[in-house]
Amino acid sequence: MFDNLTDRLEDAFKKLKGQGRITDVNIATTVKEIRRALVDADVNYKIAKDFTDRVKEKALGEKVIKAVSPGQLMVKIVQDELAELMGGESADFNIKGEPAVVLLSGLQGSGKTTFAAKLANYLKTKKSKQVLLVACDVYRPAAIDQLHVLGDQIGVEVFSDKESKDAVTIAKQGIAHAKSNGFNQVIIDTAGRLAIDETLMNEISSIKQAVRPQETLFVVDAMTGQDAVNTAKAFNERLDYEGVVLTKLDGDTRGGAALSIKYTVGKPIKFVSRGEKMDTLDIFYPERMAQRILGMGDVVSLVEKAQEQYDEEKARKLQKKISKNKFDFNDFLDQLGQIRKMGNIKDLLGMIPGMGKQIRDLDIDDAQFSKIEAIILSMTPEERENPELLNGSRRKRLAKGSGNTITEVNQFVKQFDQMRKMMKQMTKMGGMAKAMRGMPGLKR
Amino acid sequence: MGIFDRFTRQNDEQEQKKLEEGLEKTRTSFFGKINRLVRGKDTVDAEVLDQLEEILVTSDVGVETTLDIIEHVEERVASDQYVSTKELNRLIRDEIAKLMLEDAPERPADFDAPLPTKPYVIMVVGVNGVGKTTTIGKLAHHYKNAGKKVILGAADTFRAAAVDQLTIWSERVGVDIVKKDMGSDPASVAFETVQAAVAADADLCIVDTAGRLHNKVNLMNELTKIKKVMSKVHPDAPHEVLLVLDASTGQNALEQAKQFTKATEVTALALTKLDGTAKGGVVLGIADQFKIPIKYIGIGERMEDLQVFNREAFVDALFSGATV
Numbered sequence: 001m002f003d004n005l006t007d008r009l010e011d012a013f014k015k016l017k018g019q020g021r022i023t024d025v026n027i028a029t030t031v032k033e034i035r036r037a038l039v040d041a042d043v044n045y046k047i048a049k050d051f052t053d054r055v056k057e058k059a060l061g062e063k064v065i066k067a068v069s070p071g072q073l074m075v076k077i078v079q080d081e082l083a084e085l086m087g088g089e090s091a092d093f094n095i096k097g098e099p100a101v102v103l104l105s106g107l108q109g110s111g112k113t114t115f116a117a118k119l120a121n122y123l124k125t126k127k128s129k130q131v132l133l134v135a136c137d138v139y140r141p142a143a144i145d146q147l148h149v150l151g152d153q154i155g156v157e158v159f160s161d162k163e164s165k166d167a168v169t170i171a172k173q174g175i176a177h178a179k180s181n182g183f184n185q186v187i188i189d190t191a192g193r194l195a196i197d198e199t200l201m202n203e204i205s206s207i208k209q210a211v212r213p214q215e216t217l218f219v220v221d222a223m224t225g226q227d228a229v230n231t232a233k234a235f236n237e238r239l240d241y242e243g244v245v246l247t248k249l250d251g252d253t254r255g256g257a258a259l260s261i262k263y264t265v266g267k268p269i270k271f272v273s274r275g276e277k278m279d280t281l282d283i284f285y286p287e288r289m290a291q292r293i294l295g296m297g298d299v300v301s302l303v304e305k306a307q308e309q310y311d312e313e314k315a316r317k318l319q320k321k322i323s324k325n326k327f328d329f330n331d332f333l334d335q336l337g338q339i340r341k342m343g344n345i346k347d348l349l350g351m352i353p354g355m356g357k358q359i360r361d362l363d364i365d366d367a368q369f370s371k372i373e374a375i376i377l378s379m380t381p382e383e384r385e386n387p388e389l390l391n392g393s394r395r396k397r398l399a400k401g402s403g404n405t406i407t408e409v410n411q412f413v414k415q416f417d418q419m420r421k422m423m424k425q426m427t428k429m430g431g432m433a434k435a436m437r438g439m440p441g442l443k444r
Numbered sequence: 445m446g447i448f449d450r451f452t453r454q455n456d457e458q459e460q461k462k463l464e465e466g467l468e469k470t471r472t473s474f475f476g477k478i479n480r481l482v483r484g485k486d487t488v489d490a491e492v493l494d495q496l497e498e499i500l501v502t503s504d505v506g507v508e509t510t511l512d513i514i515e516h517v518e519e520r521v522a523s524d525q526y527v528s529t530k531e532l533n534r535l536i537r538d539e540i541a542k543l544m545l546e547d548a549p550e551r552p553a554d555f556d557a558p559l560p561t562k563p564y565v566i567m568v569v570g571v572n573g574v575g576k577t578t579t580i581g582k583l584a585h586h587y588k589n590a591g592k593k594v595i596l597g598a599a600d601t602f603r604a605a606a607v608d609q610l611t612i613w614s615e616r617v618g619v620d621i622v623k624k625d626m627g628s629d630p631a632s633v634a635f636e637t638v639q640a641a642v643a644a645d646a647d648l649c650i651v652d653t654a655g656r657l658h659n660k661v662n663l664m665n666e667l668t669k670i671k672k673v674m675s676k677v678h679p680d681a682p683h684e685v686l687l688v689l690d691a692s693t694g695q696n697a698l699e700q701a702k703q704f705t706k707a708t709e710v711t712a713l714a715l716t717k718l719d720g721t722a723k724g725g726v727v728l729g730i731a732d733q734f735k736i737p738i739k740y741i742g743i744g745e746r747m748e749d750l751q752v753f754n755r756e757a758f759v760d761a762l763f764s765g766a767t768v
Contacts, residue, residue: 036507042694045502107720109573109690113604141581141616142609149604149626194720221573225504225694225726248572251657253696276572276603 024060030074031056042256044229047085047263055081085259086286091243091268093283094214095127099178101186101211105204105239106219107231108192111247113143115219115273116189117150118281124156129185134174135160136167136207137191147189154278157183167191171207188213195234205238216241217270220257222249228257229264236265243270246284250274262286322423329376329384332416336369374402375412387416460757466719466743467758492532493518503725506695509732513539541759543732554752555590563595563641564648565681567634567671568714569704570688572655575716577606579688579742580650581613582750587648588617595644597637597651598623599630599670610652617747620644630654630666631673638677651682658703667707685710686739689730691718697726701734715753716742727758 031052038048058077094100102119104112116133123129133151135158137143144160151158159174171188178186190207193200208216218232218241235241244265246258249272258269269284314334321327376384378401383389390398390413399406477499493514500510516539517532566583570576577600584594596614598621600606607623614621622637634651641649653670656663674681687710689697704710713734715727718741727738738753 039501040507040695042696045498049498107692108717109575111573140609141612142605145608146603146605153604194717196720221690221693223571223690223693223696225692225697226502227504227692228694231692248657250660251571251696252659252699253694257694 027056027059034078038256038259042223042225042228042253042260044226044256044260044264047229047260050263051081051085082259083287085263087262087268091270091284093270094242095123095129095185097184097214099132099175099184099186100129101175101188101213101215103188103204103208103211103213103216104190104219104245105216105235105241106192106245107194107221108140110192110219110221111273112192112219113137113146113150113189114276115245115247115271115281116147116187117154117156118273118278119271120151120156120185120187121154121278122281123185123187124154127185130183131156131185131187132174132178132181132183133158134171134186134188136170136174136188138165138167138170139191143189143191150278167203168206168210171211175211186211195231195238201238208239215243215270217243217245218267219245219247220261222246222255222257222272223251223253224257229260232261232265232267236267241267243268245269245271245273247273250280325420325424327420327423328387329379329416333373333376333384336373339369371402371404371408372412375404375409378402387413387420462749463743463751463757466741466749468719496536500725504694504729505725506698506729509543509729512732513543537759540728543728555586559592559647561680561683563638563646563678564683565638565641565674565678566648566650566684566686567653567674567682567708568650568686568688569653569667569708569710570655571657571690571700572603574655574688574690574693575742576600576655576688577609577613577652579686579714579716579740579750580610580652581617582742582747583650583740584613584617584619585747586750588619592647593644594619595637595641595646595649596621597633597649599633599637600652600654601626601628601630601633602654606652606654620646631670634670635673635677638674638681642677658700658707664703664707667704671708684712686712686714687736688714688716689726691715691726691742692720693726695726695729698729698733701730701736705734705736710736712737712739714738714740714742714750719743719749731755 034055035048035052038051039045043051055074055077058081059074104116106112120131120133124131133147133156135144135147137147144162148158148160159170159177161170161173164170167190174188175186177183188207188211190204191200193204195201216239218235218239220228220232224231232244244261244267246255246269249255261267262269269286272282272284274280274282318327318331321331375398378398379390383394395409395413396406398404399409402409496517497510497514500513501507505513513536517535520535568576568580580596584596587594594617596610596619598607598610600610601624604626607626611621611623620640622633622640624633624636630653634653637649637651640646651670651674653667654663656667658664671682671685685708687701687704689700693700701710701713713730713736715730715738730736731738738755740750741753741758742750
């Protein structure tokens with residue numbers, strides 16, 4: 001029941017394995033299976049049907065090819081169609097304007113306020129914009145406070161008027177404030193609303209007319225079910241938004257809503273948001289998403305994440321140290337920190353092709369790493385620099401200090417030792433990346 | 445007619461009407477479709493069943509539960525030899541009612557009913573943005589109106605301004621709140637809330653927790669800890685672990701129910717935002733696959749719009765006006 005889309009598709013394809021060619025008969029169950037898999041992944045039923053019809057048509061048309069197995073052929077067809085459904089290239093995000101204005105819309109609890117702050121952080125740090133957040137959620141208790149707290153965290157000013165209940169005026173004042181204070185980017189957070197709530201839908205239309213945003217975004221929870229299509233449509237009819245933001249993608253949702261929305265309203269998904277930390281915002285790449293859904297991993301995102309954390313100068317120093325066999329616990333702690341900065345270990349591994357299915361039941365929660373960290377942090381500075389110092393009584397102290405058993409400490413020290421030797425050999429071949437593979441903690 | 449004659453309505457008429465209004469979207473789309481489906485047909489054939497599958501699935505009922513329902517309908521059609529489309533509506537209603545009423549609690553929870561113990565501790569859990577804090581505010585309102593002394597605990601010390609949000613609710617409703625600074629240990633807030641409830645001789649204490657996605661191991665462990673800590677003040681606390689689910693969530697709701705139950709032994713569900721979705725069908729899926737009763741439903745923005753869930757009334761509301 002809770003298999004994800006990839007698993008379900010794998011099962012569906014299995015039924016085709018061993019069959020000589022794709023025929024009307026043997027494809028029927030597979031197609032039905034694919035459709036149910038998609039629906040189980042919250043893809044809208046009609047769209048899933050449409051999709052499988054297309055897949056079927058293509059598959060039957062290609063039955064003449066004998067070189068590949070029907071299963072492989074189906075995988076390819078599904079993958080191609082899925083990528084097409086998700087939309088071709090990734091969409092641009094317009095930040096031109098004096099100031100450029102982004103207006104956020106969506107249902108209650110979809111994650112607008114958190115996204116507002118993440119987007120502000122992104123535009124500030126990656127696009128060097130002078131960002132002003134404007135708090136127009138005048139209904140939900142403490143929504144304005146929430147934006148202020150987040151604004152403080154990321155060092156972005158928040159414009160608000162706690163006395164006013166007039167969101168349109170606040171938005172206008174916000175723009176005026178931006179203009180007279182040198183902000184070139186404004187992000188307007190609004191209250192969550194239902195598409196059937198006439199009063200509030202009128203309010204957000206008025207805000208849009210008043211501030212003429214470059215980008216109006218529809219923020220939607222990736223876990224949304226069949227209704228995603230209707231909501232997306234209803235908001236689009238009123239706001240004609242430029243794009244969609246998919247939030248909470250760090251959950252284990254199968255994300256079918258993304259497919260449905262793209263298909264129905266034809267608007268691109270511009271950002272995906274995965275987590276509560278301020279730097280967990282990604283541009284949406286349709287192909288990557290399609291690949292990810294099919295269990296092909298998301299290597300490109302992984303590489304980009306790694307690059308962001310990579311400090312060339314540091315790496316060179318480290319390499320020198322390794323080659324002299326001087327790699328110590330401090331360096332190790334540093335490396336650990338860098339990996340963790342890239343995000344949740346499980347998320348990262350999930351991006352590696354073929355890993356999707358295996359790691360789901362695996363408990364490499366970050367606790368493993370915390371254990372190692374605790375051991376290192378229980379060492380004296382001297383011990384950290386000279387791993388050789390760790391004799392029996394010191395290890396006993398470390399075990400006590402870090403809340404581990406002595407066996408665990410021994411194991412870690414041993415692994416560290418092996419790794420150190422291995423790394424030294426590796427430097428001749430070059431590359432930290434390879435060495436990292438032998439790192440303790442990544443075992444099952 | 446059917447199994448519905450056995451039911452006596454426990455809600456007063458006004459509440460029933462509100463429920464019907466709240467479910468308007470689901471009802472008109474779900475049963476309107478069924479009505480259109482059977483119109484102009486003489487018998488229940490494969491095509492009708494296919495369309496029934498579509499209707500159920502597009503209402504978020506879920507593939508598994510849908511197939512269950514269809515299988516049952518098929519069996520009935522087979523055993524009765526001939527089933528006219530006129531009877532289909534009743535048949536489906538029967539099947540859904542059966543689903544919903546299986547392992548129903550003996551009687552629905554009631555705000556007025558005396559609580560089994562004092563203080564009765566409710567711990568509220570759920571993923572981000574489902575409406576935990578709002579639900580707590582509304583619960584406090586109802587229980588206070590029913591003459592109970594309520595204390596809230598702001599153990600969501602993580603999300604920005606979550607404590608402020610609950611504080612505003614406590615002021616609005618007029619109940620006490622236990623809170624600490626943002627970032628403090630949520631377990632300690634929970635502990636002190638229960639302590640305060642005991643000291644103040646409160647009837648009820650409701651503890652808010654930070655929203656978390658159910659696949660984050662560390663955060664789920666934290667929840668287990670918060671729960672455990674409360675039992676140190678009061679051996680059986682929390683007496684109720686309430687999982688809040690957003691009705692517009694798709695099949696992931698089932699996974700949420702599963703994972704939160706694993707971490708905290710969820711004892712009751714609250715389904716929010718039912719007024720906003722045409723797809724309340726997720727209720728059916730959950731009723732089918734979990735033994736956890738749905739205790740509260742949210743059908744609107746106002747404080748009164750949180751109701752004690754009554755399965756009989758819910759099915760009645762779904763079907764009212766939906767005759768062929």
